Amino acid sequence: MATRRKVSNLLGLAVLAYLSRQPMHPYELGRTLKSNGDERSIKYNHGSLYMVVQQLAKAGFVAPWETERDGSRPERTVYALTDAGRAELHDWLCELIEQPQREYPSFIAALSLVAGLPPSEVVPRLRIRADELAEQIAEARGVIDRSLAEGVSRLFLIEEEFRVAMLTTELDFVRRFIGEINQPGGYGRMWREFYEEK
Incomplete structure (x- = not known):
């Protein structure tokens, strides 16, 4: 506690x-x-x-x-x-x-309310997010690589390694989510019908 x-x-x-x-x-x-x-x-x-x-x-x-x-x-x-x-x-x-703590990331809040937008608006925004996540992963890996080359111990880079792991997991999720929205039997069918999208 x-x-x-x-x-x-x-x-x-x-x-x-x-x-x-x-x-x-x-x-x-x-x-x-x-x-x-x-x-x-x-x-x-x-x-x-x-x-x-x-x-x-x-x-x-x-x-x-x-x-x-x-x-x-x-x-x-x-x-x-x-x-x-x-x-x-x-x-x-x-x-x-x-002690794991309950945190309230804004992306989780957005996902809980994502049906408030039609899939045709969500997918392009998810693609933008995926591109940004890929850039952040590259940036964090760059910090790690440069620091290791300068002789910094990995112990002092552990937060960057964790950041890469978390960003990679989020990027994988976003890409899967895009795929499931676009898949004929995935989330998108009922969602598109609600918005009367083809």
Whole structure:
């Protein structure tokens, strides 16, 4: 069963994970998230990152470690992980790995309502989706190949491998669905009759 967390934004989990390596300023955290390609897995922007760091500090998971000044620039607070933050990181990661959570992807919602459009409109849109999925698969495989060539361990690419597996499964489903809509005895016959399509 999922725990009700003081900070539930997955960006908070990423901040805890990076601060477990070393204390950082939020700006440095943002650079690290970006350079590691985490925006492909975790939704964030500059403003939300600062807000999450403040939430984590309020919850006692991170604390100011030092304040530094670079020339005439404003002071910057460097944050470090607390013992409570280390425990939260551990518990939260364990929970996410072991507990499947009900998610509400928009494509599943669209499929549940797909009969609201005639098959003649659905099939071309599914073909567009299939093309986009194929591009995303190629992009993720490119990230993996480039990173491996640079000596990055596969362990640090596991989310990209999972992304390729999920996108490939979705692409296979979309192609099968198109085939079944177009098949004489498939979904499409009754569906087309409802819309009086030939």
